[in-house]
Amino acid sequence: MQRRAAAVSVVVFLLLAAGAYTFIGAAQQPDVTLEDPDHTLSASETLTVAGTSYSFTEVSDGSATAEWTNESARYTETWEADDTVVYEGDNYSVAIPNQTDPSEFELREVQTVDRPTVEQNGTTYVIVEEDGERRLVERDEYLPEPVVHEFSEGDAIERPDNDNETVVASVTNTSVTIEWFAPRTNELSFAEGENTTLGDTAYLAHFEQQGGESVLQLTTDYQDYNSDVAAQSTFHERMNGLWGIVILSSLAAALLVMLAFMPSRY
Secondary structure (H helix, E strand, C coil): CHHHHHHHHHHHHHHHHHHHHHHHHHCCCCCCCCCCCCEEECCCCEEEECCEEEEEEEEECCEEEEEEEEEEEEEEEEEECCCEEEECCEEEEEECCCCCCCCEEEEEECCCCCCCEEEECCEEEEEEEECCEEEEEEHHHHCCCCCEEEEECCCECCCCCCCCCCEEEEECCCEEEEEEEEEEEEEEEEECCCEEEECCEEEEEEEEEECCEEEEEEECCHHHHHHHHHHHHHHHHHHHHHHHHHHHHHHHHHHHHHHHCCCCCC
């Protein structure tokens, strides 16, 4: 009698497990689809938004990359006090006045000595040979007056290998910043379900397969996308519940079989 009742229970649990497993096999996950995307793009295509052109260099399954050019991007270069920089083909040292709020600075020629030198009592001397005789001349006396160029904030300044108009942007008591404007190529990345701003508009990205290739869809209808994602989340929750039924029913059936065949003490 005990084994008959156990057998009936086992059958019930196995039917539950089989039914849940069959439903799992037949169920299909809902897809994320955009009803009316604002833009659909593939690799090598160009999109213009608010006057800016974006060239899509890569569109793959779940990610994309686009490039755009800022025609007047700001570039800067900073010189610290006593730095050596190239100006008009020669080396110059950056000299900043010892002031609280300077607005000017100097480029002082870096001079080199074409003869041997020697140090004596902290002074550098140049060894000069004339008529077979050697004499020592202080370095400052031997060299001519260095070339000095003065600059103020807003002044134009020449830079090597830079054809763009360059000006002195700011001067502090420790550094000088120069600036110029020129084109700069920027890169944008797109990922599934993430926002990327083009112009002044934030677009949500979604990827699909069309004609055997990946395409990027951009939309501003967040509700359309989020409702499909929510449907997928609900689907996964229900699938997890069905797997729970399969596992628990199988364990219960196995446990009943073991209990039914345990030897009785009576």
